[in-house]
Amino acid sequence: xxxxxxxxxxxxxxxxxxxxxxxxxxxxxxxxxxxxxxxxxxxxxxxxxxxxxxxxxxxxxxxxxxxxxxxxxxxxxxxxxxxxxxxxxxxxxxxxxxxxxxxxxxxxxxxx
Amino acid sequence: xxxxxxxxxxxxxxxxxxxxxxxxxxxxxxxxxxxxxxxxxxxxxxxxxxxxxxxxxxxxxxxxxxxxxxxxxxxxxxxxxxxxxxxxxxxxxxxxxxxxxxxxxxxxxxxxxx
Numbered sequence: 051x052x053x054x055x056x057x058x059x060x061x062x063x064x065x066x067x068x069x070x071x072x073x074x075x076x077x078x079x080x081x082x083x084x085x086x087x088x089x090x091x092x093x094x095x096x097x098x099x100x101x102x103x104x105x106x107x108x109x110x111x112x113x114x115x116x117x118x119x120x121x122x123x124x125x126x127x128x129x130x131x132x133x134x135x136x137x138x139x140x141x142x143x144x145x146x147x148x149x150x151x152x153x154x155x156x157x158x159x160x161x162x
Numbered sequence: 163x164x165x166x167x168x169x170x171x172x173x174x175x176x177x178x179x180x181x182x183x184x185x186x187x188x189x190x191x192x193x194x195x196x197x198x199x200x201x202x203x204x205x206x207x208x209x210x211x212x213x214x215x216x217x218x219x220x221x222x223x224x225x226x227x228x229x230x231x232x233x234x235x236x237x238x239x240x241x242x243x244x245x246x247x248x249x250x251x252x253x254x255x256x257x258x259x260x261x262x263x264x265x266x267x268x269x270x271x272x273x274x275x276x
Contacts, residue, residue, distance in 0.1 A: 081262045090171070092251060092268040093206065108263075109163075140205065144262040149194045149255060151264060153205040 051076050054154035056141050062160045063131045071126040071157050073141030081144045082124040083108075083151065084116060086137040093140065099124055100146070131161045164189040166254050168267025175242050176275055183270045185252035186234045194255040195228060195235045196264070201248045209250075210237070242274045 054075045063069055075082065083098040095108030099118040113135060115127045124143075128135060138158050142151040165188040175181050187195075193214035198206040212219045212226045212235065219226050223242075228235040239246055249269045256263040 083263075090268060092168075093266040095263070095265075098263055146262055149262050149264070150196065150208050150211070151262065153207070155205050 053077065054141055054143055054152050056139075056154035056157050058157060059155065060158050062162065063128075064162055065132060067131050068127065068129050069131065070128075071139055071141075071159075072123070073125065073154055074123045075141075075143040075152070075154075076122065077143060077145075077152065078121070079143035079145050079152075080121070081146060082118065083142045083144075084114075084124070084126045085140045085142065086110065086135075087140060087156075088137050096126065096139075131159075133161045135159065136161045164192055164254050164256060164265040166252060166265045166267045168252050168270060170270060171268065172271045172273075174273045174275065177242060177244060179242055181239045181242055181246070181272055181274075183237045183250055183252070183272070184234060185236070185254075185267050186232075187254040187265075188233065189254070189257055190230075190233065191257040192254040195226070196253050197224075197226060197237050198251045198253065198266075199248045200251065200269075206251060239272075242272075244274050244276050247272060247274045 057072045084096040085093040094110050097116040099105045102121045117125045140156050141154040144151045168185045196211035199209045200206040225238045251269050252267045253264040
């Protein structure tokens with residue numbers, strides 16, 4: 051099992067450009083999450099999805115959109131990137147009632 | 163929503179000493195409290211967790227204690243080793259929700275000096 055995978059690993063964007071971060075899991079988990087990690091700020095939840103076809107806002111959703119394409123895949127889109135979105139982005143998944151979240155390797159995004 | 167506070171933000175100890183990291187939470191309905199370890203450049207990984215019906219849990223050199231009345235929980239690492247150096251995050255679940263959403267503390271950078 052690959053667990054949780056993310057693409058790309060690194061990305062540099064110019065202000066105003068758009069991009070989509072991809073995440074997939076092969077553990078048949080229902081719940082999936084997108085976090086951003088900034089120095090001294092911990093892991094902040096952007097969006098999450100409790101099941102295929104449903105998504106909910108987390109703590110910091112502004113400037114992002116998500117799509118739960120199917121049970122395996124959960125993508126994060128930046129429509130118009132801003133320097134404030136420079137961060138490391140982690141995708142995670144979990145099974146309801148088991149709570150343990152499994153994280154992907156992360157995407158390091160720089161917006162100039 | 164839940165608010166999780168974590169202290170200290172940095173912690174330096176000598177190899178062989180103990181390290182303690184403390185977290186408080188605000189929502190008395192939370193009942194799952196995991197700890198994650200993140201090595202430099204790597205993903206966070208679960209190292210130990212505790213549920214509200216248990217006061218203490220141990221796994222070799224690490225232990226977690228929970229005080230539901232005071233709404234705080236702590237991570238204890240004994241006989242620290244250089245490979246324990248990492249960022250540690252505590253978390254609490256969302257009002258006992260079955261969905262699995264977690265609220266994380268801001269992290270503690272632990273450095274173990276040989």
